[in-house]
Amino acid sequence: MAISSASSSLSNYLMAVFAQDSNSSGSASASGSGAAADSEDSQIGQEALPGGQENQGHHRRRPPRQKINARERYRTFNVNSAYEALRNLIPTEPMNRKLSKIEIIRLASSYITHLSSTLETGTECQPCLLHKYESEGITRRISICTFCLKTK
DNA sequence: TAGGCCATCTGGTCCT
DNA sequence: AGGACCAGATGGCCTA
Numbered sequence: 001m002a003i004s005s006a007s008s009s010l011s012n013y014l015m016a017v018f019a020q021d022s023n024s025s026g027s028a029s030a031s032g033s034g035a036a037a038d039s040e041d042s043q044i045g046q047e048a049l050p051g052g053q054e055n056q057g058h059h060r061r062r063p064p065r066q067k068i069n070a071r072e073r074y075r076t077f078n079v080n081s082a083y084e085a086l087r088n089l090i091p092t093e094p095m096n097r098k099l100s101k102i103e104i105i106r107l108a109s110s111y112i113t114h115l116s117s118t119l120e121t122g123t124e125c126q127p128c129l130l131h132k133y134e135s136e137g138i139t140r141r142i143s144i145c146t147f148c149l150k151t152k
Numbered sequence: 153t154a155g156g157c158c159a160t161c162t163g164g165t166c167c168t
Numbered sequence: 169a170g171g172a173c174c175a176g177a178t179g180g181c182c183t184a
Binding site: 065068069072073076080100101102 | 156157158159160161162
């Protein structure tokens, strides 16, 4: 699932998730990718322990994972929603340019620094080149800033 | 085809 | 006890 698809409404997503769960013989994961699917999962809940071991003649059963997996998918959905919200705050050229998660974090960090420099220096014209800041007791300058270069 | 990125599953740990 | 959070494993998709 791409980040952009996370823009679908929460209720729609939850409906899809729980539709999967209620279908014990249901299809695989929502995206069709990934490791063991829920349909497989329902088998795991009934099979013996890994290695085919039996416990004192009893078939030890692992608890069904559907509910736990659904919660985890929902949690991932929320994380991706947060990534999307953060991504929408970062100016890029073009504006709809696809960013990976690590790019979102790195660009957001540098954009915050850039905005901070803008506030400190009172100029929008390459503020990071003017702005000095204290780090570990040492006065530093931001050597290069993507957003300063963009506004050049 | 290799590498990057991602979703999903899973088991462990911590918290309420 | 149940849920939230996390990291590792796995496999699919896409691009250079």
